[in-house]
Amino acid sequence: MPVDKVVQSFAQAVEDVPNGAVIMMDGFGGAGGMPQQLILALRDQGARELTIISNTGGLVGFGVIAGQPSVTHGILIESGQVKRVIASFPVSRSPSQPNPFELAYNRGEVDVEVVPQGTLAERIRAGGAGIAAFYTLTGVGTDAAEAKETRTIDGRDYLMEYALTADYAFIRASKADHRGNLVYRGTSRNFNQLMAAAARLTIAEVDEIVEPGRLDPEAVITPGVYVNRLVKR
Amino acid sequence: MPVDKVVQSFAQAVEDVPNGAVIMMDGFGGAGGMPQQLILALRDQGARELTIISNTGGLVGFGVIAGQPSVTHGILIESGQVKRVIASFPVSRSPSQPNPFELAYNRGEVDVEVVPQGTLAERIRAGGAGIAAFYTLTGVGTDAAEAKETRTIDGRDYLMEYALTADYAFIRASKADHRGNLVYRGTSRNFNQLMAAAARLTIAEVDEIVEPGRLDPEAVITPGVYVNRLVKR
């Protein structure tokens, strides 16, 4: 891996994403953790038949959040580039205001796997950590347990869940150093930190890139080993 | 739980440790991460038949590291308070200079379970995270696989490993706020962060206790929810 991970443009950062790629991206619930420029670049790049692993199905396409224009992976669904979504919160809160995902789902254009949020996080974490599967408390006795192995351990029932990995992770962080060490802001850390480790190739969209030594090593959240490409917004 | 977690003395912090307790403590390889004052207080308190979960078996008892007097849980083995150790690195590097654990082990006074270091870390992490067991790459085809379930997932073999939990975790951190948020220094984070979550009752030995708001919320490593008692050195 090159020691300096900076790439000059978002277009260049996503140019090798092939059709059929599996891509992780955060966007927990708002604009903060969303790799918006990478999403726009991927829309322009045009790769199709994508699988998106994310907390949501893309809340809205284009919108305004906290006074700022905001983009989610909903625009990739609107452009017909997505065939499958693995998410915890795929539809809008209100059935009367369906999001792009739900419209495409109702037209039969996109498939979905709905996963409890903690299980989604843990499956992604496992994917980055060489853990193939694990037994969790969550979902026992619910539809989430369908077709899954249940195992009683120390008198309590657990579901077996498999790791999730991806071809790419699109990460949104606050600052990076040239070696790919990342810091986040507030609640935008969320899935970003986990996804950075779980993909074969991780691309980080950041506000600022500084020289190594300018980030507090005690506060680096994603060590550079997980990051392949860095692009400044 | 009380909102302010500060306890006035190490003796008070450990006074309720019963005979037979399972205690986690770090001390990865040196003096940095070791809860030395809590260990001394526990030696004086006298609880027996303890199980210690730690990376090492206690490298030395009393010693001098980097010019500073240093204590490890080896002194609890020397005082006959320990019946069992779960560790990755239980004996000294040199067979000709046995540590207190190895001497006690050879006398048949203490039992041991030797665990690969990454598996030890992951089992402790699972214990704090409501994960009962997991499948790991490590140890397949070795003695570590004995009596364990092996499972082939996506064409690769994995071992099933169970979570570890404890009655107490003795944590060594650098700073805390009154609510129990902790920061560490450098490589002394190590097992401490994991153990804080995996025990029913966590006691942190720290150099400094500050008011809430004085720690950078982006750099808090152990959120206060995991910490029950705080003692300043």
Added chain:
Amino acid sequence: MNKPRLDREVIAMRVANELADGDYVNLGIGMPTLVSQFVPEGRTVIYHSESGVLNYGPLEAEGKADVDLINAGGQFLLPVPGMAFFNAAEAFAMIRGGYIDVSVLGAFQVSERGDLANWMLRDRGTGNIGGAMDLAAGAKRMIVAMEHTDTQGGPKIVRQCSFPLTGRGCVSLIVTDVAVIEVTPSGLLLKEVAPGWTAEDVQEITEPTLRIDAGLREIAL
């Protein structure tokens, strides 16, 4: 039943009364979010959100929205001293690990055994699980805050949930706009009623048979 029902704020106030000093609490989207406004003076409650924050402040209300400081519902929060941020795996490790003292959630249905259904309406084809299943599995105590009946006036407290379950036997206490009901091993125990309501009134809009607590009283705030 056309007797007056409690409004959302009063339900939230009643739930807030259940929170003890030093509790770590997770508040779900909607009515549960209101609870933090009504915690009695002198009690410090520490809020947890799946978005990855512990000890957050009140909802932001003055147009100072920070997109990097949100709760699980995407609402903007104010910072307070003593916060900590962490990733989603850690946020849910806390939940499954048993570190959340109280979870407050809304519900479509609660069964007499404390089963909870709150994530999916079958005719929608899919739904949002979010963090609810994790809270159902891991929180030490779960309080449901909801209207007693659905929009058609039908009971939401039922013998058996017809909607997909969020968790089995996970609910401890149900606070509605007409009653406070405890889930016990021997069924539902009616403990408090709204002003003007009788136990019979509550039973009439509740599917399973309620046991009446010896100390039944008007909802106290």
Added chain:
Amino acid sequence: MNKPRLDREVIAMRVANELADGDYVNLGIGMPTLVSQFVPEGRTVIYHSESGVLNYGPLEAEGKADVDLINAGGQFLLPVPGMAFFNAAEAFAMIRGGYIDVSVLGAFQVSERGDLANWMLRDRGTGNIGGAMDLAAGAKRMIVAMEHTDTQGGPKIVRQCSFPLTGRGCVSLIVTDVAVIEVTPSGLLLKEVAPGWTAEDVQEITEPTLRIDAGLREIAL
């Protein structure tokens, strides 16, 4: 064989030559630790330690020991720009997750199939596994740096390991004080010999049969 053997520094130098610019590398306790001193000019290698640090500097040598900055062997390190600290679970997630390009370890024995035994001497009754089994399972490439024979002169490169295994089929390259040997699917391939040594000399102190590389040459630094 009483021909002169390479010293530890030269072995470390030869291993260092295997490290590429930008590699993430984990160096084991003992001889492997020396490797970092000999990385060729112009290559930036980023070191990982199980103690929970990425991109650490050289060993501390001037009495400025910081007990909070150690490698997996407990040796004191110097800080360098661009470091990151993390806990033990993360340190090993990196290893098992396939993020370590090269692991350099010492060994008691290596088999002709690349099995590694480096953690326990049976007559001791117990031993230190440390991070070796994780590195054996997870590192992309494992290089063993060791003496070619044991203290009794017996072979350490064997048909089958008699000591408890650290991992199966995990070793890619063996660098000893007399030879460089690659582990291939069709057995061990002798690629380099120490000055003055012949392939036959090396075979004599090696249990399994070595194939001789067509380009066999003297160890190059």
